[in-house]
Amino acid sequence: MPNTPNWYDEGMGHIWLPYTQMKTAVPPLPVASTNGVRLTLSDGRELIDGIASWWAAAHGYNHPHILDAMKQQLEAMPHAMFGGLVNEPALKLAKRLAAMMPGDLNRVFIAESGSVSVEVAMKMALQYYFNRGEKRTKFVHFRGTYHGDTLGTMAVCDPEEGMHGLFGDVLAKNLLADLPRTQEAADQFAAFLKKHASDVAAVITEPLVQGAGGMVFHQPETLRWLREACDDAGVLLIVDEIFTGFYRTGSRFAVDQAGIVPDMLTLSKALSGGVSPLSVCIARESVFDAFYDDDPSKALMHGPTYMGHALGCAAANASLDLFEREDYAAKVHAIEGQMMAELAPCGFAPNVKSVRVKGAIGVVQLEDASAIETLKPKFVERGVWIRPFRDIVYLTPPLTIGEDDLGTLTGAIRDVLGA
Ligand SMILES: *Cc1c(COP(=O)(O)O)cnc(C)c1O
DSSP: OTTOOHHHHHHTTTOOOTTOOTTTSOOOOOEEEEEBTEEEETTSOEEEESSHHHHTOTTOBTOHHHHHHHHHHHHHOSOOOSSSOOOHHHHHHHHHHHHHSSTTEEEEEEESSHHHHHHHHHHHHHHHHHHTTOOOOEEEEETTOOOOSSHHHHTTSOSSSTTTGGGGGGSOOOEEEOOOOSHHHHHHHHHHHHHHGGGEEEEEEOSSEETTTTOEEOOHHHHHHHHHHHHHHTOEEEEEOTTTTTTTTSSSSHHHHHTOOOSEEEEOGGGGTTSSOOEEEEEEHHHHHTTOSSOGGGSOOOOOTTTTOHHHHHHHHHHHHHHHHSOHHHHHHHHHHHHHHHHGGGGGSTTEEEEEEETTEEEEEESOGGGHHHHHHHHHHTTEEOOOBTTEEEEOOOTTOOHHHHHHHHHHHHHHHTO
16 A cells, blocks of 8 residues: 555554455555544545444544543553452442443443453353352354354354354354244244243343344334243343444433343443443342352352453543433434435435434445445545445444534445445
């Protein structure tokens, strides 16, 4: 690539990039700085970000409130181990998240990445039953879903998708089901779960949107059916809100739209506003109770080195300030309306199968996915950062994006798809 900085030329021969065929991939772009909804490349070009750094930068980049909170924390204490010691940002975060949660989702375990928080939820479910004298070893998971890249979470992702299909033989064997979308399917699912209940620790799902699986939506009823089936069969329910949490689907949490209380709920991505790696698994008091005992072996057996990371928790507390202080539901409502109006014409473009919008997620699905790779540079040429994958071109912009910048993003999609 022309005009690349020295660090790029010197480092590219040593870095190993994610999900990238290093031999044939188009070289990545060097990004030098960020601000608001913009990425600035090292050659000075600016791109409006339509993806919000994998859905994390909910408040836009370099939000002064988050940066100030982190600077203060950095001076006082970047981090201290969470074993035998606790810190103020972590405990504040736990208290605040518990207060935001529905029902008795009241105990917050703090980890670093989304995948690890899902691993923690899965371990909680397994040990919940062990502690009660039951050996349950399996999870029920759904087609089209994504819960992370670690070996445990891969075993509850869609088994056939390109991302993890390769590892099928070495992954734990769980029970795969279709997400129920009708009452009839819900009844069948409930019967299926009941039949296997004695071996199932938890059902795990993404709520309302299967994100990395292709931005596929489902109705809140589906979540209510899952909750009923789990209650009926006596199985725990894990809801993974790592993508949907913090207004992405319109409500603060996706479960709010269904009015259900899962047994464990995971959050990451927008939790820290996309600034610091941070995730949480929040459990109901009834789950916590199964670990609360005089017997030390009943304690939860997990503890990441960077657990309760003070700097990351300071970022998350500042992110929560912003979510509390400003009307994000209204912001997302406006984004949703604008994306519906401005992406609708794509429905008439050649090679477009469907257009769908939920909250701040706008999706144009193509008939023929083979064109996807050729689209990427066309977006960069138009000054926008949009990363089509599978058979979809989609937008998940920072929730703070203004009308004009969002118009530039939707305009680029119409233009590139020939709408
Ligand atoms: C991104 C994502 C994860 C994994 O989070 P990482 O931080 O990438 O490990 C898990 N579940 C869902 C729903 C996600 O969108």
